[in-house]
Structure formats: structure tokens, C-alpha cells
Amino acid sequence: MWPPEALRRLAAALVLGLAAAAPAPAETPRRIPVAEATAEQLGTAAVQAVASGRAPEAAALAAELLHRDPKNPLGHYIFARLSLAEGNTATARKAARRSFFTAQSPRQHYEAARVAGQAALAEKRFGAAAFWARQTIQYAPDDRARAVGVRDFRRLGALNPLAFNLKLGVRPSNNVNGGADDRTNVIDGYDTVGWLSDDAMALGGVVGTADASASLRVAQDATSQTRVGLSGYTRLVDFYGRPMVTPIYWGSGTPPAPVEIRNSDYSTASLAANLQHSRNFGSGFVVTGQLEAGRLWQGGLPAYDWQGLDLAGSKTLSPQLQLNFGAAYERRDWVDMARIDRRQELDFGLRGATAKGTWGVGLSASTLLSPSSQSRYWSVAGSASFQPKAQLGPLALNLAAGVSTTVYPDYMVLFMHPEGGRQDDAIFAELGMTVPKLGIAAFAPEVKLQALKVDSNVSRFSRSEVAVAVGWRSTF
Known part of the structure; x- marks a missing residue:
């Protein structure tokens, strides 16, 4: 100048x-x-x-x-x-x-x-x-x-050859540990009644999560691209007050003193590397495959290593309608035991737009094959969401709800086996509220009101949760 x-x-x-x-x-x-x-x-x-x-x-x-x-x-x-x-x-x-x-x-x-x-x-x-x-x-x-x-x-x-994604969340909840609603443990079809320990009961607190990923494009042409990346996830719990639990006492010697339930016992973390390839077949048909390997930690200790293959695709059916589908396979090698689990999943969904807003519906099915009879399960779930175009004053709304059934066919409680296995039926609902005008760089503060109810024929797993999640979300 x-x-x-x-x-x-x-x-x-x-x-x-x-x-x-x-x-x-x-x-x-x-x-x-x-x-x-x-x-x-x-x-x-x-x-x-x-x-x-x-x-x-x-x-x-x-x-x-x-x-x-x-x-x-x-x-x-x-x-x-x-x-x-x-x-x-x-x-x-x-x-x-x-x-x-x-x-x-x-x-x-x-x-x-x-x-x-x-x-x-x-x-x-x-x-x-x-x-x-x-x-x-x-x-x-x-x-x-x-x-x-x-x-x-x-x-x-x-x-841009580099891509980054970061999600942070804070969620106060009345049940951060997945604890039961009732102190007694009742199994359908049996007269025997158990008594749950303090740490098996629902405990209130705050859950903090961080989900981050980064990837680098290493190859690209007119119809495809290949990326390598890293991802990490952390979940931390902070219980309200100082909840205590009394260790099991069998009636001999001095009864043990209550001990504090540690926040770290309910922490989770994972770290993974992946290789991803996407291809556009034209006419709105895109498929992405991903190979991934990583490790999961629970309570600060290594839990299992995993290797997985994911396949996801989408097909544009019309300017206002899109079909999504996916399949996944994951092998889990447990660190402290000679055990290998295999998880498989299929999912389908539709997303659409109308004059009143955008909507989505989804259906998924998954199964876990394991040498541990307590861990084997199959599950089906359905969900629906709607984001109206109209705002409630300064608030943009997002509604979601869903149901699921998970069956553990070989589950045992001591010598008792519920007829048909353990069955958990869940229903959830969520109301998200965003204030777009208060956004920064098209990210706006969001509050989610969440509710979950699970009914199980093993009452230890019947639970309810009400939570408020606070975070930021993209406005587009």
C-alpha cells in the first residue's frame, strides 16, 4: 500500500x-x-x-x-x-x-x-x-x-487435507453410574429377593465428555479419497457429595468400614487409529469404509484392545430425502483374561426435509458374541427426530425419541436363569434448545433435556435417568 x-x-x-x-x-x-x-x-x-x-x-x-x-x-x-x-x-x-x-x-x-x-x-x-x-x-x-x-x-x-473435530459436553444427571432405582433385586419367575449394595444404586453427579478426532487426506481423485486419522474419547464422573459403600461382610472378624466410591472407577477412555476410504459412485450414492484399531480403558486400567471394520453409505433419493445405511464388525481382545468378543451391527435410516423442518428415522440391530454367558446379547432399536424450522422466540428446537430391546439369552443370577434370558426394554426422549443468535462462528450454546427409562426382568437393571446436557453445536 x-x-x-x-x-x-x-x-x-x-x-x-x-x-x-x-x-x-x-x-x-x-x-x-x-x-x-x-x-x-x-x-x-x-x-x-x-x-x-x-x-x-x-x-x-x-x-x-x-x-x-x-x-x-x-x-x-x-x-x-x-x-x-x-x-x-x-x-x-x-x-x-x-x-x-x-x-x-x-x-x-x-x-x-x-x-x-x-x-x-x-x-x-x-x-x-x-x-x-x-x-x-x-x-x-x-x-x-x-x-x-x-x-x-x-x-x-x-x-483442506486436514480435518479436525472436537466435541465437549457436561451433563448433570441423577444416575451417572447406571444404578438401579430399587434397593431390592427381583427376578421375574423366582421368589428369591436380593439386596443391592450402595454402589449398585443410582448415584447423582456430573458427567464430562471429550470426543476428538483428526485425519489427513493422503490420496484423492475425482470420485474417491483416502484418509488416515486418530481419535480419542474420555468420560469422567464427579459424584455429588462423597457416596460411600460398605464392603461385603460374611460375619467373621471386625466388620469393614465404609469406603468412598471413587470417581475414577467410572471413568472411560479410548484411543484409536484408522484408515478410511470413501467413494462416490454418482447419482448421490456414496460409500465409506473404515479400518480401525484401538484400546479402551475402564477405571483407569486397560480393558480391551479392538480391531474393527465399518461400512457406511448414503443414497440421495430426492432433493428432500436421503437413505443412510451401515454395517460394522468389531473384535475385542480383553487384556486381563483369555476372552475374545465379537460385535456386529446393522443400521438403516431416512432423513428428509419439509416446509416445516427436517426429520429422521432410524432402525438398528446388533449382537455380541462372547465366551462369557453374562455378556452375550442381541439388541434392536428404533429412533426418530425432528427439527422444526419455526423457532420458539430466540430458541431453535430439536426433538428426538427412541425405544430399544436388549436380550441376554444366557444371563444367570447365581443359579437362576430368567425365562428367555435377561431382557432390558428402554425408552428415551430428548429436547434440545439452541440460541443461534448467541452463536460464535455458527456454533451456538445448546441445552438438552434428556430422560431415560429402562425396565428389566432382573430389577437390578431397571433404572431411570434425568439429565441436562450443556454444550455447543453447529447451527447448520
């Missing part, structure tokens, strides 16, 4: 013809020196100069705006536009960023984000460009501009 001294001299020499200065449209616009013009008049003249291709004049007027107020967003914006037109992307990026963070209206945020994104894209800084695309979505002045921002963000995701 031009030296500041030259810009000041040019600005001092300018005389502006400002129609906005006339008190009535019929009057001839007054011509006034720059020094006598208001900031609004300077801004109007600078925008007109940019539109007319008079770059030196626009730069001089922008310099005058910034001389009067170094935080003037329009002055920084004009310099960003001019620098980008010259190919000076570094200056354009810095000026656009200053304009964005000093902006005083949604429109100023939007325009500054557009220029910042264009500068980042010119430098092939795809991550930064995606960030600014999200800002254009956040501050889009209308639905058309928002749709353009969403399209740009997705195109940038396809261009």
Missing part, C-alpha cells in the same frame, strides 16, 4: 462532493474539504471511490478515518479490500481481521469476514478460510447469504 504520509497529503487535498450533505434532494450537493467532513461522509465517499475503482482516493479517505479513530471498522475494511485487489493478501488479512473485531453491526462483521476469508483462501490457508466462512454464516444478512456461506464452508472442507 501507499506510505501513510502520502495518503495524508492526498486526503488533505481532496474536496468531496457529498450529496448526503445537502439538506434536501433538490439542492446542489456541497463540496467540502476532507478536514471538514464528518466520519459518515468520509465513509460514504470512500465506499464510492472503491466502487468506482479510484483506489488512491479510497485509501486516502480510509487513512483519514483511521487517523480520527484507529478502531474505525470501515477504514480497516477499505484497506482490506484495496490490499486484496493488489494481491497483498497478508495486509488484507490483517486489515480484515481488525475490521471484523471492531465492527459495530452484523453487516460490518459479515463484510469483513468475507474479505478475510478471500485473503485466507488466496494464501491456501484453508483452516482460516473455513473459520471466516463460519463467521459469514453467523452474520449473514439473509437466507441467501447464509446458504452461500454454508456452501463455501463445505467446499473448503473438501479442499
Whole structure:
């Protein structure tokens, strides 16, 4: 850009013809020196100069705006536009960023984000460009501009060889340990009644989760791409108060003292590496296969290593309807025992859009084959969701519900075997509430009200849970 001294001299020499200065449209616009013009008049003249291709004049007027107020967003914006037109992307990026963070209206945020994104894209800084695309979505002045921002963000995701995903959540709950509702343990078909320990009862607390993944594109052509990646997951529990449990006492010696139930006993963590290949077969038909291997820790100790194969696909049936399907196989090698489990799953779903909102339905079936009779099961589940377009004041809503049945055909309680095995029937419902206008870069705060009820013929596994999950979600 031009030296500041030259810009000041040019600005001092300018005389502006400002129609906005006339008190009535019929009057001839007054011509006034720059020094006598208001900031609004300077801004109007600078925008007109940019539109007319008079770059030196626009730069001089922008310099005058910034001389009067170094935080003037329009002055920084004009310099960003001019620098980008010259190919000076570094200056354009810095000026656009200053304009964005000093902006005083949604429109100023939007325009500054557009220029910042264009500068980042010119430098092939795809991550930064995606960030600014999200800002254009956040501050889009209308639905058309928002749709353009969403399209740009997705195109940038396809261009960037690196991909990251991070989900953080905090969930206060009245049952963080999956404990029973009733102290007694009743088995259908048997008169025997058991008594559950304190740690088998529902305990309230807070659950924190972190789910992160990163991948690198290593190959790509017109119809396919291959990525390698890492993923990690952590679940931590903090019980309310200091719940205690009394160890089992068989009636000899001094009874043991109660001990605290440790938060760490209910922690879970996993780490995995994967290789993923996606292929587009045309006509809206896309299939992705993934090989994965990792380890799971429970209570801070290694539980099992796993190797898995996932296959997922989607088929666009119409502009408003999409079919999703998937299949998965996983082998689990337990660390502290000679035991290998094999889990298999199939799932199907439909997603659609109507004038009133978007909806989805899904059906899945899974089974676990294991040498442990207590662990073998099969399960079927169904779910439905709906996100209405209409908002409740500032709130955008999302509704979901589902049911499932899980059967452990060989489950035993001591010498007792319930007829047909242990059967857990579950129902859940969820109401999500988001405030899009409070979002940052098209991520908005979200609160989910969650409820779960499980009925089992082994009452130890009958439980209920009410929770409030707090987090952030993308608004598109």
C-alpha cells in the first residue's frame, strides 16, 4: 500500500462532493474539504471511490478515518479490500481481521469476514478460510447469504487435507453410574429377593465428555479419497457429595468400614487409529469404509484392545430425502483374561426435509458374541427426530425419541436363569434448545433435556435417568 504520509497529503487535498450533505434532494450537493467532513461522509465517499475503482482516493479517505479513530471498522475494511485487489493478501488479512473485531453491526462483521476469508483462501490457508466462512454464516444478512456461506464452508472442507473435530459436553444427571432405582433385586419367575449394595444404586453427579478426532487426506481423485486419522474419547464422573459403600461382610472378624466410591472407577477412555476410504459412485450414492484399531480403558486400567471394520453409505433419493445405511464388525481382545468378543451391527435410516423442518428415522440391530454367558446379547432399536424450522422466540428446537430391546439369552443370577434370558426394554426422549443468535462462528450454546427409562426382568437393571446436557453445536 501507499506510505501513510502520502495518503495524508492526498486526503488533505481532496474536496468531496457529498450529496448526503445537502439538506434536501433538490439542492446542489456541497463540496467540502476532507478536514471538514464528518466520519459518515468520509465513509460514504470512500465506499464510492472503491466502487468506482479510484483506489488512491479510497485509501486516502480510509487513512483519514483511521487517523480520527484507529478502531474505525470501515477504514480497516477499505484497506482490506484495496490490499486484496493488489494481491497483498497478508495486509488484507490483517486489515480484515481488525475490521471484523471492531465492527459495530452484523453487516460490518459479515463484510469483513468475507474479505478475510478471500485473503485466507488466496494464501491456501484453508483452516482460516473455513473459520471466516463460519463467521459469514453467523452474520449473514439473509437466507441467501447464509446458504452461500454454508456452501463455501463445505467446499473448503473438501479442499483442506486436514480435518479436525472436537466435541465437549457436561451433563448433570441423577444416575451417572447406571444404578438401579430399587434397593431390592427381583427376578421375574423366582421368589428369591436380593439386596443391592450402595454402589449398585443410582448415584447423582456430573458427567464430562471429550470426543476428538483428526485425519489427513493422503490420496484423492475425482470420485474417491483416502484418509488416515486418530481419535480419542474420555468420560469422567464427579459424584455429588462423597457416596460411600460398605464392603461385603460374611460375619467373621471386625466388620469393614465404609469406603468412598471413587470417581475414577467410572471413568472411560479410548484411543484409536484408522484408515478410511470413501467413494462416490454418482447419482448421490456414496460409500465409506473404515479400518480401525484401538484400546479402551475402564477405571483407569486397560480393558480391551479392538480391531474393527465399518461400512457406511448414503443414497440421495430426492432433493428432500436421503437413505443412510451401515454395517460394522468389531473384535475385542480383553487384556486381563483369555476372552475374545465379537460385535456386529446393522443400521438403516431416512432423513428428509419439509416446509416445516427436517426429520429422521432410524432402525438398528446388533449382537455380541462372547465366551462369557453374562455378556452375550442381541439388541434392536428404533429412533426418530425432528427439527422444526419455526423457532420458539430466540430458541431453535430439536426433538428426538427412541425405544430399544436388549436380550441376554444366557444371563444367570447365581443359579437362576430368567425365562428367555435377561431382557432390558428402554425408552428415551430428548429436547434440545439452541440460541443461534448467541452463536460464535455458527456454533451456538445448546441445552438438552434428556430422560431415560429402562425396565428389566432382573430389577437390578431397571433404572431411570434425568439429565441436562450443556454444550455447543453447529447451527447448520
